[in-house]
Amino acid sequence: xxxxxxxxxxxxxxxxxxxxxxxxxxxxxxxxxxxxxxxxxxxxxxxxxxxxxxxxxxxxxxxxxxxxxxxxxxxxxxxxxxxxxxxxxxxxxxxxxxxxxxxxxxxxxxxxxxxxxxxxxxxxxxxxxxxxxxxxxxxxxxxxxxxxxxxxxxxxxxxxxxxxxxxxxxxxxxxxxxxxxxxxxxxxxxxxxxxxxxxxxxxxxxxxxxxxxxxxxxxxxxxxxxxxxxxxxxxxxxxxxxxxxxxxxxxxxxxxxxxxxxxxxxxxxxxxxxxxx
Numbered sequence: 001x002x003x004x005x006x007x008x009x010x011x012x013x014x015x016x017x018x019x020x021x022x023x024x025x026x027x028x029x030x031x032x033x034x035x036x037x038x039x040x041x042x043x044x045x046x047x048x049x050x051x052x053x054x055x056x057x058x059x060x061x062x063x064x065x066x067x068x069x070x071x072x073x074x075x076x077x078x079x080x081x082x083x084x085x086x087x088x089x090x091x092x093x094x095x096x097x098x099x100x101x102x103x104x105x106x107x108x109x110x111x112x113x114x115x116x117x118x119x120x121x122x123x124x125x126x127x128x129x130x131x132x133x134x135x136x137x138x139x140x141x142x143x144x145x146x147x148x149x150x151x152x153x154x155x156x157x158x159x160x161x162x163x164x165x166x167x168x169x170x171x172x173x174x175x176x177x178x179x180x181x182x183x184x185x186x187x188x189x190x191x192x193x194x195x196x197x198x199x200x201x202x203x204x205x206x207x208x209x210x211x212x213x214x215x216x217x218x219x220x221x222x223x224x225x226x227x228x229x230x231x232x233x234x235x236x237x238x239x240x241x242x243x244x245x246x247x248x249x250x251x252x253x254x255x256x257x258x259x260x261x262x263x264x265x266x267x268x269x270x271x272x273x274x275x276x277x
Contacts, residue, residue: 006242028257216241
């Protein structure tokens with residue numbers, strides 16, 4: 001059977017609601033999924049409070065994805081199987097959410113200053129329920145208003161680092177992200193190591209208190225998989241994998257269930273909670 005341990009919803013920058021993700025996962029015949037929204041656990045909390053998690057027909061693993069930076073390289077850290085109501089974790093994600101809102105407002109102002117007729121309301125209409133408003137939402141708002149031709153153009157021309165509307169955002173330190181996940185009872189996993197862009201940094205990170213490495217990823221070829229699998233084994237880490245699914249056009253995979261991993265990789269990360277009364 002198949003699983004996907006890296007999935008985003010509308011509570012961050014995905015385009016499907018948590019309910020739609022669950023339905024799509026069931027339709028695809030998946031056994032396990034992990035909802036790993038950026039800097040928030042609101043998506044999995046939503047499912048829990050609606051009585052949809054835990055599920056009798058789909059194993060759902062609570063997750064999160066933190067964005068960090070090491071020597072000017074993006075380092076993302078996934079957390080799995082933790083207490084979604086842990087107070088320290090809740091305090092940190094609230095802080096991160098507030099910083100995202102401040103950044104979002106600054107970037108809208110920059111866009112307006114250089115002549116783009118876009119407002120905070122335009123972006124919020126795209127963001128919907130997301131508390132993790134980011135550049136993807138701004139890019140989609142620019143496309144919707146026909147101010148750019150594509151999301152890729154929005155990033156390349158305006159929103160990437162070094163472009164006129166870019167504003168750096170607050171990032172949690174890797175050690176702090178790992179500690180938050182550990183203290184909430186979870187397993188920290190280094191995400192898509194190839195995207196870090198420097199295997200020396202990957203090795204440095206794996207010397208920290210990680211529990212796993214995301215070996216299987218759509219942008220990892222066979223050589224990458226072999227290399228990162230060897231790293232995981234050398235450090236005694238769990239091997240994980242996932243699609244990084246956003247349901248975003250022009251971003252692979254296009255559908256949930258296209259890129260999967262074996263259930264055996266999900267089993268160590270799954271401990272269902274008690275259902276709400």
